[in-house]
Amino acid sequence: MDNRLIIYVEVENKAGVLNKLSSLFSRRGFNIESLSVGYTREEGISRFTITFFGEDIMLEQIRKQAQKLIHVLKVQKLTRENSVLLEFIILKLVYTKQTKDTVDSLCDKYQGKQIVEKEETTIISFSGNKEEIQNLLNDMPQSYILDMTRTGKVGMKKE
Numbered sequence: 001m002d003n004r005l006i007i008y009v010e011v012e013n014k015a016g017v018l019n020k021l022s023s024l025f026s027r028r029g030f031n032i033e034s035l036s037v038g039y040t041r042e043e044g045i046s047r048f049t050i051t052f053f054g055e056d057i058m059l060e061q062i063r064k065q066a067q068k069l070i071h072v073l074k075v076q077k078l079t080r081e082n083s084v085l086l087e088f089i090i091l092k093l094v095y096t097k098q099t100k101d102t103v104d105s106l107c108d109k110y111q112g113k114q115i116v117e118k119e120e121t122t123i124i125s126f127s128g129n130k131e132e133i134q135n136l137l138n139d140m141p142q143s144y145i146l147d148m149t150r151t152g153k154v155g156m157k158k159e
Helices: 017-027 056-068 100-109 130-139
Strands: 004-012 032-039 045-053 072-078 083-094 113-118 121-128 145-150 154-157
Touching (some): 017 032, 056 072, 100 130
Antiparallel strands (some): 032 045
């Protein structure tokens, strides 16, 4: 059973908010699996998407404690059913006559976007759910991957 919990926390974009949120988790012995943060459409407001392992009762503790923090505006649980959850990955790949067909085929299959093409390398971005990103990595020959960076989840409620 997957005890992965995901919350989003809307905050005023102020110095120290990240530290306060991460301290809240560490004081309770919760390990954050992934944390993504970015601006929202409202000026001065940022949204954290935090993934961690635990039980729903832990989530409720975190939600209540986070809601008490200064600069925290909203804390909500995200699930597969009520949310859109995506991850992003950027890959720098070997791009030669020998690898081009495979790379192009996987780019088409996983709806990748070629960002930069240089002599014998290319940089491609992909987005999808965790399983889609993992399938891409499973299908991509490891010897083609020169470098990569991957985000944690970002999420938004459907309603």
